Amino acid sequence: MTNEETSLLHTDVYDRFSPQKKKLLSTIVIWGGLVAFFTASTFVPSIPQISRDLNTTGEVVGYAVSVYTFAASVGGLVGSRYAKFYGRRPVYLCGFPLMVVASLAVARASTVPQLLVWRGIQGIGAAPNYPLGAGVIGDIYRLEERGTALGTYFGFTFLGIALGPSLGGIIAHYWSWRAIHYLLACFGCAAFVFLFILFPETSHPGTRGMDEYARSGKALPKWRPCLLNPFSQLLLLRSPNILAVAISGAVTVITDLALLVPFAYTIGKRYGIDNEALIGLCFLPLGIGNALGAPLSGRLSDKVVIKYKEMRGYWYPEDRLRAAFFGAFLPFPILASALITKYVSGPIGLTLNLVCLFISGIGCDLVMTPGGAYVVDVLQANSAGATAAVNSFRWMLTSFQTAMLLPMINTYGHLVTNSVISLLVVFGFMLTALTIAYGKSMRAFVDVGYPAT
Known part of the structure; x- marks a missing residue:
């Protein structure tokens, strides 16, 4: 690294872009995040229609949700690993075309295997947008601003959860579930154009893998990309801190999925809702709760960081996780929803369930946002990779949990299933409390590149 690069890296690396430019970059990565969440969430309300169209059952089509989440976990790892080496911009520009092609193929699927395969490829193409967006926010915002910026990023991207099922249900009901994926392809194409024209590289100068190659005198392959191991980023989970955040996030996000994925067969069946458009609209309260909870949690976590930094006289990274306990009520709406439905x-009953969805959406993001910001704080130099490792672990675990939801509800009932999920959330809070109390010792146990504090 040159003296000029070193000086920039340690003095004004966060001032490379003006406030207006930062807002533009944030808007672009929010768009990318919306593509990822729209691609994931527009599918669920159309499961009954797809099952009829492909002459199968809702349970079988529901496996496409698990396939997508598993593929997305792999895609996030691949995208973030290559973003660490080549930079954010090239990976964005490669991922969007893959997502667009796969969306067109999903729209034309005529068998369940075709649906599952292309749905998986769709997840691989769309998934890198989420960790890349968090990485970009970490590139351009300072520690004391980062929670608010990430909260805004999460909040707006989670609008995909709010609007995706509603739009997906309406489009499926009045047109076709296939039209959803044609529109996703158009949405992805538009995002690609904006990224290509307006988005610069945001990685800190001299920190990319290709910069290391240049300094060491190694030559990059001319006709192919470097062959990198995306799964090496999962080694970050050796650290108890990162693993605890990943597990806590996994048991938290399942609260959303436990309400959404089986909705047509639980709440929808109980209250006579079999219209895809109405099912999609019923998802709206949860998504609005997500969209409100994330920016609120981001601001709260920044205030907590500043408060405890002033009290201690130094920065203790785990203080940010204290903000997660503003969402300590999360287990209750999950359990209440099952009780109300029964x-x-x-x-x-339907109105009370919608209130539970809204409260659960707020609680989910109050819990998850501090964890996402914490990972970026402690591993800023590899923020996209760290975010991808946490998300990949979360989505791999969630993919299996999601696959078990409908079979478990069919076998043991809605109330028992939601009770188990509520207990898992309590376990997640216990892990968070332990991480706050013993964070420094846990970081020292396995140092994966933590900053000195």
């Missing part, structure tokens, strides 16, 4: 009938 014992309260009619419009009152």
Whole structure:
């Protein structure tokens, strides 16, 4: 690294872009994140229609959700690993075309195997956008600003959860589930154009793998990309801190999926909702809760960081995780939803369930956002890779959990299933509390590149 690069890296690396430019970059990565979440969330309301169209069952089509989440976990690792080596921009520009082609193929699927294969490829293409966006935010915002910036990023991208199922249900009902994926392809194409024209490289100068190659005198392959091991980033999970955040996030995100994935067969069946458009609209409260909870949690976590930094006289990274306990009520709406569905009938029962979805959406993001910001804080130099490792672990675990939801509900019932999920969330809070209390010792146990504090 040259003296000029070193000086830039340690003095004004966060001032390379003006406030207006930062807002533009944030808007672009939010668009990318929306593509990822729209691709994931527009599918669920159309499961009954797809099962009829492909002459199969909702349970079989539901496996496409698990295939997508598993493929997305792999895609996130691949994208972030190559972003660490080549930079953010090239990976964005490679991922979007893959997502667009796969969306067109999903729209034309005529068998369940075709649907599952292309749905998986769709996940691989779309998934890198989420960790890359978090990495870009980490590239351009300082520690004291980062929680708010990431909260805004998460909040707007989680609008995909709010609007995706609603739009997906409406489009499936009035047109076709296939039209959803044609529109996703158009949305991805538009994002690609904006990225190509307006998005510069944001990686800190001299920190990419190709920069290391240049300094060591190694030559890059001329006709192919370097062959990198994307799964090496999972070694970050050797650290108890990162693993604890990943597990806590996995048991938290399943609260959203436990309400959404089986909705048509639980709440929808109980209250006579079999219209895809209405099912999609019922998802709206949860998504709005997600979109409100993330920026609120981001601001709260920044305030917590600043407060404890002033009290201690130094920065203790795990202080940010204290903000997760603002969402300590999360287990209750999950359990309440199952109880209401079982014992309260009619419009009152449905209304109370929608309230539970809204409260759960807020709680989920109050818990998850501090964890996402914490990972970027402690591994800023590899923020996209760290975010991808955590998300990949989370989505791999979630993919298996999701696959078990409908079979478990069919075998043991809605109330038992949601009770188990509530207990898992309590376990996640226990892990977070331990990480806050013993964070420094846990970081010292396996140092994966933590900063000195």
